[in-house]
């Protein structure tokens with residue numbers, strides 16, 4: 258498959274389960290991939306960066322443009338989830354930590370790459386949101402900050418899509434259900450409950466999320482604008 262041949266794409270969260278699968282898929286489709294994470298990424302051109310640092314993110318965009326002459330795509334997959342914390346006991350530091358990465362950091366990333374894409378008059382952005390927050394709230398785990406952050410990511414995706422559509426920049430989201438990645442490693446005791454509640458009775462493979470991302474990056478999805486592809490094995494149908 259060479260559907261993304263010649264595209265220059267940055268992927269945040271590229272050292273994580275979904276991000277690594279996205280990098281693999283994009284490389285397989287012929288894209289040049291810049292892998293952005295606070296840890297070293299196994300695939301693509303790895304850069305260590307914290308997405309909550311606007312200056313650092315601006316510098317990353319400038320460096321990619323210096324090397325490539327522009328940037329065609331962004332996949333914003335970096336994210337965190339808090340451990341189970343009852344809402345009434347959550348400290349504002351804990352709240353800020355989750356919202357700071359999942360929402361503020363994702364906005365910083367979209368803004369830094371979006372500015373460049375608007376200047377070019379072309380570009381496509383795919384944000385990794387979640388079924389959580391928009392279609393369901395996660396149960397039994399207590400993670401109100403995560404759920405709220407993901408509802409906001411979907412709303413932000415739609416807002417940016419509507420603001421930037423007539424200047425050549427498309428913004429869409431993929432909202433996964435449960436995917437077996439390090440993000441969920443501390444929640445293994447809850448897996449069976451989630452599988453029972455999922456009509457397909459399995460978690461997603463990271464490659465299945467990457468396939469949806471590749472579609473939204475490609476010209477095949479040219480009329481998708483502010484859309485959210487939910488890939489959850491039917492979990493949110495209940």
Ligand SMILES: NC(=O)c1ccc[n+]([C@@H]2O[C@H](COP(=O)([O-])OP(=O)(O)OC[C@H]3O[C@@H](n4cnc5c(N)ncnc54)[C@H](O)[C@@H]3O)[C@@H](O)[C@H]2O)c1
Pocket residue numbers: 269270271272273274275276293294295296306307308309334335336337358362385386387388432433434435436437438439440441
């Ligand atoms: N795994 C799931 O079931 C699931 C379900 C729905 C949505 N998601 C979303 O998918 C995305 C990827 O999740 P994953 O399962 O691959 O998680 P993961 O924990 O495997 O990977 C997340 C990556 O983000 C990076 N990261 C975190 N904070 C960062 C920061 N400030 N700067 C730079 N990098 C940072 C981490 O280093 C890590 O490599 C997240 O946004 C997550 O919310 C995951």
